[in-house]
Amino acid sequence: MKSLIVVTALLLIVSFSAQGQYVPEPEMNFKFRKWYIKPAAGVNIPLTKLLGNEITDNLISYDDNSFYWQVISGNYFFDRKWGVELTCQTGISDRFLNRDKRFTRQIEGKYGNRFFVEATTENDDFLVFGDNIDRILIGIVHRVQKRKLLLMPKFLFGITPFYTNSGEAFLKEKGTNQLLHLTYEPKKVSEENFTVAPAVTIAYRVYKKTMLNLDAMYSFYLTDFEYTESLRNTLNNRTQTRIILYDKGVSTLTVGAGLIIEI
Amino acid sequence: MRLQKVLFLLLLPLLAQFLAACCDCLSTTVKNLTHCSFSISPIDNSGAAPVVAQSTAVPREAFGIRLTILLKENICEAAPAKNLFINSAYAASCNCDDDMQHTIKSDIEEIRIYALKDFATGKPANTDITEHFYVYMPDDLKNEFTPLTFFLEGKQPMFPSLNNLTVELDMLLMTPPTAGSEQQFKVEVLLSDGRVFESETSVLELVP
Numbered sequence: 382m383k384s385l386i387v388v389t390a391l392l393l394i395v396s397f398s399a400q401g402q403y404v405p406e407p408e409m410n411f412k413f414r415k416w417y418i419k420p421a422a423g424v425n426i427p428l429t430k431l432l433g434n435e436i437t438d439n440l441i442s443y444d445d446n447s448f449y450w451q452v453i454s455g456n457y458f459f460d461r462k463w464g465v466e467l468t469c470q471t472g473i474s475d476r477f478l479n480r481d482k483r484f485t486r487q488i489e490g491k492y493g494n495r496f497f498v499e500a501t502t503e504n505d506d507f508l509v510f511g512d513n514i515d516r517i518l519i520g521i522v523h524r525v526q527k528r529k530l531l532l533m534p535k536f537l538f539g540i541t542p543f544y545t546n547s548g549e550a551f552l553k554e555k556g557t558n559q560l561l562h563l564t565y566e567p568k569k570v571s572e573e574n575f576t577v578a579p580a581v582t583i584a585y586r587v588y589k590k591t592m593l594n595l596d597a598m599y600s601f602y603l604t605d606f607e608y609t610e611s612l613r614n615t616l617n618n619r620t621q622t623r624i625i626l627y628d629k630g631v632s633t634l635t636v637g638a639g640l641i642i643e644i
Numbered sequence: 645m646r647l648q649k650v651l652f653l654l655l656l657p658l659l660a661q662f663l664a665a666c667c668d669c670l671s672t673t674v675k676n677l678t679h680c681s682f683s684i685s686p687i688d689n690s691g692a693a694p695v696v697a698q699s700t701a702v703p704r705e706a707f708g709i710r711l712t713i714l715l716k717e718n719i720c721e722a723a724p725a726k727n728l729f730i731n732s733a734y735a736a737s738c739n740c741d742d743d744m745q746h747t748i749k750s751d752i753e754e755i756r757i758y759a760l761k762d763f764a765t766g767k768p769a770n771t772d773i774t775e776h777f778y779v780y781m782p783d784d785l786k787n788e789f790t791p792l793t794f795f796l797e798g799k800q801p802m803f804p805s806l807n808n809l810t811v812e813l814d815m816l817l818m819t820p821p822t823a824g825s826e827q828q829f830k831v832e833v834l835l836s837d838g839r840v841f842e843s844e845t846s847v848l849e850l851v852p
Binding site for chain 2 (some may be wrong): 497533553555557558559560562615616618
């Protein structure tokens with residue numbers, strides 16, 4: 382949380398110092414347009430990670446490291462300096478493509494010496510590119526425009542939803558008739574994950590209504606869910622359980638580039 | 645106008661049959677099945693799935709008995725009803741019965757397993773040790789072993805399909821013998837029509 386406050390403060394300082402240097406020019410070449418469309422793409426770099434090295438990591442539709450592209454993103458400026466932004470990002474990670482295999486492999490790694498493993502999950506098998514990490518943000522934007530340069534510090538908030546699926550495995554003991562049933566069930570799931578995200582966009586005008594831009598965003602949200610790992614003996618129903626906690630503060634640095642198209 | 649009414653009345657049965665006519669359903673074959681013969685084989689469950697033991701030495705922690713019951717059939721065929729006007733290809737109603745149906749004349753009422761040699765303390769030769777055998781059905785939603793003594797309550801072991809009328813039931817010994825490694829078992833299957841099938845395994849070496 383401290384880092385969130387520091388980043389927000391830095392952005393505001395950058396914003397106001399830029400504003401301080403700004404001298405209004407009556408003969409501006411460019412108008413202050415009301416609408417921006419912002420197609421962009423980039424990477425999500427974890428500052429703190431949600432995933433550890435748990436078997437259940439393969440049941441969560443999330444990856445700490447991912448690429449993103451902005452499906453919908455735009456600004457509306459109700460004032461020369463102030464506006465609002467809506468951004469919908471979809472994350473892409475190849476980690477999803479083989480997570481079922483990895484789920485089985487991790488269980489085999491843990492129990493494979495003693496047991497034959499037959500594992501299944503509820504994961505969606507139909508993902509082609511693994512795009513399942515979404516982020517929807519809205520917020521307020523401050524606009525500083527000087528000649529061909531544009532600086533937009535902003536404060537966004539929204540959600541980073543992802544899904545938690547269940548998984549199971551049957552563990553047939555080698556050399557005996559014993560059969561264990563291993564299950565992973567998500568509990569206390571909060572699928573939305575309220576997110577705050579101070580960000581800044583720097584753009585350079587390359588054409589009359591088009592700018593190249595660089596985006597940097599720091600996002601933070603708290604997760605509070607858990608998985609219950611149950612290992613049950615199918616003969617006498619004796620069960621061992623373990624709670625796997627995912628109560629973390631997840632900080633991510635998002636860096637991307639794209640275009641700003643004025644309308 | 646009168647001609648139209650006459651034509652309508654003439655076509656009315658045709659229309660009615662068009663709506664009610666059945667598809668050309670396959671003739672329904674009813675198989676009357678009965679348990680005819682059975683056999684038992686020792687199984688070795690030390691691998692991923694149980695297999696018939698290839699020798700008389702079987703790991704005692706992974707021992708079981710596979711019960712194989714063969715059902716046989718008497719076939720009677722029911723002839724399909726013929727339509728007067730409508731060819732079945734134009735039928736609007738297609739609620740066909742299953743083309744293969746079956747009835748089983750007898751149920752398995754009880755399965756008993758006896759140790760023919762001393763099994764454990766308090767369980768000398770010729771003792772009923774059915775309670776130590778369990779059945780695991782992979783499609784059982786509860787995903788648990790059922791004691792053989794309760795397994796037949798409310799259900800019957802089923803054959804895979806009407807083309808394969810062989811019932812296989814793997815009964816796993818979940819409490820290994822402690823009185824000695826040399827063991828022999830007798831299996832009794834009691835049917836609801838009063839017949840009793842009986843068979844013995846060869847003398848086996850249940851090794852640690």
